[in-house]
Amino acid sequence: MTTAAATVALPRRVNPVEALRHTFTLAWRSLVQLKHNPLELLDLSIQPIMFVVLFTYVFGGAISGSTGDYLMFALPGIIVQNAIFASVTTGVGLNSDLTKGVFDRLRSLPIARSAPLAGRILADTVKQVWSIALILGLGVILGFRIHGGVQGVLGAFVLLLVFSLAVSWIAVLVGLLASEPEKVQIFAFVVVFPLTFTSNAFVPTDTMPGWLQKWVDINPVTILADAVRGLLSGGAAATYVVQSLLWAVAIAAVFAPIAVRAFKRRV
Amino acid sequence: MNEQTTHAIVAEGLIKRFGDTTALDGVDLAVRRGTVLGLLGPNGAGKTTAVRILATLLKPDAGRASVGGYDVVRDAHQVRRLIGLTGQYASVDETLTGIENLILIGRLLGLSRAEARGRGRELLAEFRLDDAANKPAKAYSGGMRRRLDLAASLVGRPQVLYLDEPTTGLDPRSRNEMWDIVRDLVSDGVTVLLTTQYLEEADLLAEEIVVIDHGRVIATGTPDELKSRVGAQTLAVRPKHAVDAPIVQSIVAQVAGRAPEAQGGLLTVPVTDPAVLPAVVRRLDEAEVPIGELALRGSSLDEVFLALTGHRAEDRTEDQNEPERIPA
Ligand SMILES: Nc1ncnc2c1ncn2[C@@H]1O[C@H](COP(=O)(O)OP(=O)(O)O)[C@@H](O)[C@H]1O
Ligand SMILES: [Mg+2]
Numbered sequence: 190m191t192t193a194a195a196t197v198a199l200p201r202r203v204n205p206v207e208a209l210r211h212t213f214t215l216a217w218r219s220l221v222q223l224k225h226n227p228l229e230l231l232d233l234s235i236q237p238i239m240f241v242v243l244f245t246y247v248f249g250g251a252i253s254g255s256t257g258d259y260l261m262f263a264l265p266g267i268i269v270q271n272a273i274f275a276s277v278t279t280g281v282g283l284n285s286d287l288t289k290g291v292f293d294r295l296r297s298l299p300i301a302r303s304a305p306l307a308g309r310i311l312a313d314t315v316k317q318v319w320s321i322a323l324i325l326g327l328g329v330i331l332g333f334r335i336h337g338g339v340q341g342v343l344g345a346f347v348l349l350l351v352f353s354l355a356v357s358w359i360a361v362l363v364g365l366l367a368s369e370p371e372k373v374q375i376f377a378f379v380v381v382f383p384l385t386f387t388s389n390a391f392v393p394t395d396t397m398p399g400w401l402q403k404w405v406d407i408n409p410v411t412i413l414a415d416a417v418r419g420l421l422s423g424g425a426a427a428t429y430v431v432q433s434l435l436w437a438v439a440i441a442a443v444f445a446p447i448a449v450r451a452f453k454r455r456v
Numbered sequence: 457m458n459e460q461t462t463h464a465i466v467a468e469g470l471i472k473r474f475g476d477t478t479a480l481d482g483v484d485l486a487v488r489r490g491t492v493l494g495l496l497g498p499n500g501a502g503k504t505t506a507v508r509i510l511a512t513l514l515k516p517d518a519g520r521a522s523v524g525g526y527d528v529v530r531d532a533h534q535v536r537r538l539i540g541l542t543g544q545y546a547s548v549d550e551t552l553t554g555i556e557n558l559i560l561i562g563r564l565l566g567l568s569r570a571e572a573r574g575r576g577r578e579l580l581a582e583f584r585l586d587d588a589a590n591k592p593a594k595a596y597s598g599g600m601r602r603r604l605d606l607a608a609s610l611v612g613r614p615q616v617l618y619l620d621e622p623t624t625g626l627d628p629r630s631r632n633e634m635w636d637i638v639r640d641l642v643s644d645g646v647t648v649l650l651t652t653q654y655l656e657e658a659d660l661l662a663e664e665i666v667v668i669d670h671g672r673v674i675a676t677g678t679p680d681e682l683k684s685r686v687g688a689q690t691l692a693v694r695p696k697h698a699v700d701a702p703i704v705q706s707i708v709a710q711v712a713g714r715a716p717e718a719q720g721g722l723l724t725v726p727v728t729d730p731a732v733l734p735a736v737v738r739r740l741d742e743a744e745v746p747i748g749e750l751a752l753r754g755s756s757l758d759e760v761f762l763a764l765t766g767h768r769a770e771d772r773t774e775d776q777n778e779p780e781r782i783p784a
Contacts, residue, residue: 199526199534207566214563222551225592290547294608297511299536300564 208301215295215308219282220315232278233316237271237324244391245331252392257332264328265345265417266390269410271320272349273385276357277377279313280364284373287365287455306452310357317353321346325421336423345420348433352413355437358444365451390414409436461525464489464616464647465510469519472505472671479505481671482519487616487649487664492642494658494665494679495651498761502671503651504544507620510649511541523616540614544621544651546605550594554585554604557593561611572611579607583637599630606637617641619650623657635660655760659683667764675764684728686763691716691732692724693740694749704747707739717762722749726763 203211223230244267249259286292286305295305325342329335335342360373367373387401388410394402405411416433419426465487472480479502487493497503508514510521512532520527526534548557555576562572580586583603588596593604602622609617619638623631638661642648652658658665659679667675667682675682691712695704698721708716708725711732716725727733733752740747 199537201531202533211564214560217563218549218552218556218560221556222549225553226551289550290543290545291549293508293513293543294541294547294561295564296513297536297539297541297609298561298564298612299533304564 203299203301208304211300211304212307212311215304216311216315219309219312223316229278233275233320234323237267237320238327240267240271241324241327241331248391252396260328260331260333261422262393262418263391264324264333265421266388266414267328268321268324268345268349269414269417270385270390271324272317272353273356273381273410274377275317275320276313276353277360277363277373277381278316279309279357280360280362280367280376281370281373282309282313283361283364284367285370288369292455302453306361310354310361313357314350314354317350318346321349333421335421337419337421337426338423341420341423341426344426344430345417348413348416348420348430352433352437355441355444358441358448362444362448362451365448365455384408385410388414409433409440412436462488465493465521465523465649467506467510467519467521470506470509470516470521471518472502472509472514472516478671480509480516480519483668483671483673485666485673485676487647489647490642490645491663492638492648492650492661494662495649495668496653496655496658496665496760497651497668498653501668503668504620505671506668507541507543507618507649507651511539511618512536513541537612538615540609540612540617542602542606542609542617542619542622544624546601548593548601548604548608551592553590553592554580554596554607555589557604557608558611561608565612567611575611576607579610583607599626599633602626602630602634603637606634610641614646616647616649619648621651621653624653631657656754667760669761682760686726686760689727689730689752689754690724691727691736692722692749692751692753693736693747694722696746696748700745703743704740704745707743707745708736711735711739726760727752 223233241264244263245256245260248263249256253259253262283306286295286309292305296302301307325333337345360377363376364373367376388405388408390410394405394411397405412429413433413436416426416429418424419429463486465485467483467485470480470483471478481502483502483506485493485495485506495503495506505514509516510523510528512528512535515529520529522528523535524538526538528535549560552560555573558576558579559569559572562575563569567575577586577589580589583606585600585603585607588600593601596604606619606622622638623634626634635657638648638650648661650658650661662679665675665677665679665682666673675685677685691708693704693708693716695701701718701721701723705716705718705723708723712725712727714725716723730752733750737750740750
């Protein structure tokens with residue numbers, strides 16, 4: 190049998206401009222989903238709002254003596270916790286595409302192989318920006334004061350996005366391996382919840398027992414929270430920022446290759 | 457003319473294993489351009505695996521396949537430009553509306569926003585989904601979802617379309633609609649590979665039928681060839697009194713030209729000629745044998761398998777869940 194007699198001459202692969210367009214189209218799709226899925230919008234908006242309000246007024250007095258002081262301390266922590274939780278949704282969405290067959294449909298189309306993943310990550314980054322801005326805006330209304338200027342705020346955004354992107358590789362990996370979206374959610378709860386609570390995101394380290402302090406000090410969530418605090422309040426940030434970035438690089442270096450390999454196996 | 461120019465799909469010796477399971481064990485098939493090939497087989501026969509390989513979603517362990525002259529592994533990207541796939545389970549994005557689902561595909565295929573919307577509207581109207589265009593797909597009924605899924609695979613006007621059990625689980629009305637849609641597509645020149653568990657469906661739609669079982673092709677031919685081999689219909693006779701079974705058996709065997717299968721007092725035999733029915737009635741009447749039940753009905757896949765392989769088509773997915781029986 191000869192295979193020479195192809196009927197039509199077709200391009201062999203996707204050019205980079207097309208690949209980018211595919212990525213944008215798939216990002217659009219993830220964002221349009223929000224319109225029809227109020228639950229996800231709730232996750233992205235109501236949950237952070239509730240966290241800010243509850244933490245400030247319920248714990249504020251007990252932890253910092255006043256709600257205003259507590260807000261200054263905890264708001265960056267709440268932003269960090271929310272960002273890490275949100276990066277898990279990348280895995281949940283990816284997994285639901287895989288288990289519901291949407292991924293197969295996309296794979297049967299002549300589009301860039303990376304686009305389904307890249308589009309999702311791009312859309313999730315947009316959602317991150319929204320959540321961070323929402324929490325920060327609400328914080329300011331409730332009395333959070335930004336002393337870090339525009340650079341500080343921009344720096345905090347960029348740092349949070351870079352860190353979330355790194356974490357989302359873990360989520361992608363879990364999303365590729367889990368048999369159903371609920372399991373990805375359970376993973377988030379079992380791992381992310383303790384990880385963010387055993388940090389100084391919500392409570393100053395010095396109130397904790399000594400053995401816990403040792404862990405809290407090296408917990409990347411603590412380091413990131415301190416970095417964001419520093420950037421927003423105009424205080425010392427450089428060391429924490431560098432350490433956070435190193436963590437992000439380390440997480441990405443370990444998990445991105447594994448996740449990409451797992452992804453390629455399914456593409 | 458070689459096979460590549462006359463055939464849109466050619467597969468040779470496809471083998472695919474999943475762990476210990478051999479899903480495909482050397483499958484050959486060829487689909488002529490502009491025709492429908494029916495891939496007929498029971499659950500677990502390997503139909504979906506074959507479709508997934510031909511749709512570039514799976515790589516075969518051995519063997520090769522080409523679509524429109526492009527190799528499904530080496531030239532996967534080109535193959536994807538030619539094909540449309542409607543999987544066994546609808547793969548639409550449930551959170552998007554019908555029209556958004558189609559716009560998404562159109563945009564991914566390089567249509568402008570306006571073109572993608574236009575093409576989407578056109579397909580929704582064609583498949584009577586225009587009323588539900590702006591409803592999220594999760595609110596669709598099973599039949600609507602299937603139609604949307606099919607519409608999604610047609611956005612790019614594929615030359616080759618895979619339909620994996622497109623009517624399984626549909627009510628008779630939706631099933632008829634699906635059949636009409638397939639006929640329309642073929643009249644537009646589309647080559648269709650359709651998998652099914654129903655002989656009737658393959659008979660109605662396909663120019664050529666390939667029967668597979670346990671990942672092997674066990675028969676190939678036109679519906680007429682196949683029916684003349686296995687009998688399009690089955691004659692079922694149940695004598696009123698069990699003692700009459702032997703005489704009924706010999707009468708049926710004489711008239712139908714082959715020995716009937718006995719199962720729980722019911723004698724069945726595949727027949728090709730409907731005139732067998734009155735003939736059997738007459739002979740039984742002459743012999744004065746009282747009859748409890750007598751019917752001529754379309755052969756089930758099970759009966760086709762029995763005729764082709766000598767064993768019943770077992771449902772392998774169910775088999776696996778059954779504990780081994782230990783003789784007492
Ligand atoms: N991804 C998979 N992993 C393991 N076994 C599989 C997988 N896909 C299919 N199989 C097995 O391969 C065989 C053929 O399956 P399939 O192609 O789905 O059959 P059909 O579509 O005809 O019902 C079955 O025994 C099935 O259990
Ligand atoms: Mg199947």
